[in-house]
Amino acid sequence: MSLVVYLAAAVLALSAAVLFRRPRTTPVRPSALRNALTVSTCVAITLGAVVFLCSAPMTLAAVNDLTGVPNFGAPLTYGLLSAYSCSLLILLINWRGGPREQVRRLVLRSIAVYAPLIVAIVVLFTLADARVERLTDLDTYYANTPGMREMIVLYLLGHSAAIVAMAVVCVRWGREVTGLLRAGLWLIFVGAVLDLVGFQFAKYTAVVARWTGHDLDFLSTQVAPPMAALAALICSVGFVLPRLLPAAVAHWRGLRDHRRLDPLWLRVGFVSTAPKPPSSWWQSPAERLHYREVAIHDALLALAPYFDDRVRERARGAALAEGRSTHEARLLAEAAMVGAAVRRAAAREEPLETVSAYRLHATEVSGAGGLVELAQALGGTDIPATMREGTVRAF
Template sequence: MSLVVYLAALLLALSAILLFRRPRAALRNPLTASTCAAVSMSALCFICSAPVTLAAVNRLTGIPNFGAPLTYSMISAYSCSLIILLIQWRGGPSELVRRSTRMAITVFGLLIAAIIVLFTLADARTERLNDLDTYYANTPYMREMIVLYLVGHGVCIVVMSAVCLKWMREVTGPLRTGLRLILIGLLLDVAGFEIAKITAVVARWLGHDLDYLSTSVAPPVVSLGALFCSVGFTLPRLLPSAIVHWQSLNDYRRLTPLWTEVQWAATAPKPSPSWWELPYARLQWLEVSIHDALLALAPLFDDRVRRISLATALDEGNTPGQAHVIAEAAMLADAARQAAAPVGRRFEEPSTYRLHATGSVVTTELVELAQALGQSPVVAAARRGSVIASHD
């Protein structure tokens, strides 16, 4: 069982690291901080509940079953973090958010204090690493402690389910998907943890043995449920950024023909983007460098090449918009060829024409120019220098 819960803890810890990749920004954002705290608390719950961890804690403290109140306190703290996260996620007036947060901390703080007091009063000298809930189900004070932490976690699940169901009808997109994943996780939590644990404990009260529900069924199911909840909480936070990076990576690749054509003319310094911002930062640097190179080549633009290429592109059946982009790409290719020549062409009056892409703030215009450079036969002719020659 330790392997299952440690694996769940590892996956949850990775989620927390992704969310906490910028510590200063995360701490300034209550929603991000709350999400990191909830996911981290979930990971700690699994670490503390593993039999290997329980045995180590008991051995280090010298108190049999000391890992039990520690784990139950962690579960209660995790429940509190989920409630606080939902409060922050839901938003509203700042005073209401603060008051609700303080109330949640107070209630679950009292619950944790009660768990510790009840364990102190109980007689639990026999160490139980896997079946403590059922073994001590009829022991005074231990019985109350077990019921208390199960009720506290159950209340958390009911509140979260009600809020998620109500909120899900009001939102769309990644946030709604995240809420659905959270509800799936809560359902697994109810079935695999609450119902299984309570059934096993009640069976002990009635003189029956259904310990396997607590020892074998609950751990893997609740691990899966926690993973669903964590993905549901992190998805709306990470998905928009992931989409931006993926689009940036795609645009970076599509700009390769344009960069290959003009890179030698660029003078913009190359930065050192952090690993986390690599796709987006690289795209920004590439766009700046391309614009720099286009400005450097602008004095060599030949309007004749553009006009002839525009007519040729229209004759080939391209739309006016496509023909315009092809004509500009052909003029750019011709300017690059002239600039790279041993004795470049010099105009008495340099062209004042500016490419449409240099006046746009979106990447789409540069991408269209790059695609024309890499695909159009009209541009290939300009690159060979045959556009003007064929019309002289």
């Protein structure tokens, strides 16, 4: 049981760490709201990880031994679970957004409800007689004990209220949005339903069974913990997916375009005078791609005096004669012109007397798309030996 709970805690902690360290490449909201959303998401997921960590039997035994108080881990875990429930509500409030004062008011209301709940859990445990240490079946063992009984019901009701509210908000909001946000909300809803049915219903049933003189402890000790772990993981995926996936896609595109620019950079990089980027291992693919774009544009500008329109026109005519489209013919013609300019520059020939006024397609479009097309058109030609032996360094 401890292994399953520890695994869930580790996955949640990793999710929080990745989310907190992600590059800020998707700024859609004002920075203050974005920071509040990031912090509240990380806090909620981290609290979930801490709850699972504290609820493991091995951890409970260690906490009890350390404090010298039998079952001290119970109010600690239940208090943290209530704080986790509150953090889920705060996360949804920040995620939904709205006027800053309204968001702040709703956050304070959530705290005002759950802070007394946590205090009540601690007070009830202090007043109760719980001298027998129970690591796996405390809820059912003390289901009829004054003080402990109320504490158990109180933490379950607090968690249920938060999960039900979260499920309702997800359903309502999910009808208004589309795309990744909607997918994330439905994942959160699935996790909430799984928590309600698999964890809370099992706990309630086992406790009520004890009240009526029956024994359904297995629901509390064997069914509820793994279901709670699965529900928390699904909810975390729902919270993290809409925030991390766009950044992950941007990273992948940056890596792809950076690699696809290699044929062009290997030819023109030796004439670039653009400043070298800082060699940091944590530099994002988008930053590396930006540096390479700047350097290539600088190199093409330096090669402009060597551009020969006659080479371009001959290559364009040959491409059209082969049945190429107008756009393909233009790219192949530009690649031939750039290749010829590179050979002249590498041989240190004098620039052409008549400077071409032609503008490359890559300089007419924004982003890396035009450069990538030019690089792919150049990809089929041989790299001059001068280029291979030069001082080109990959950005």
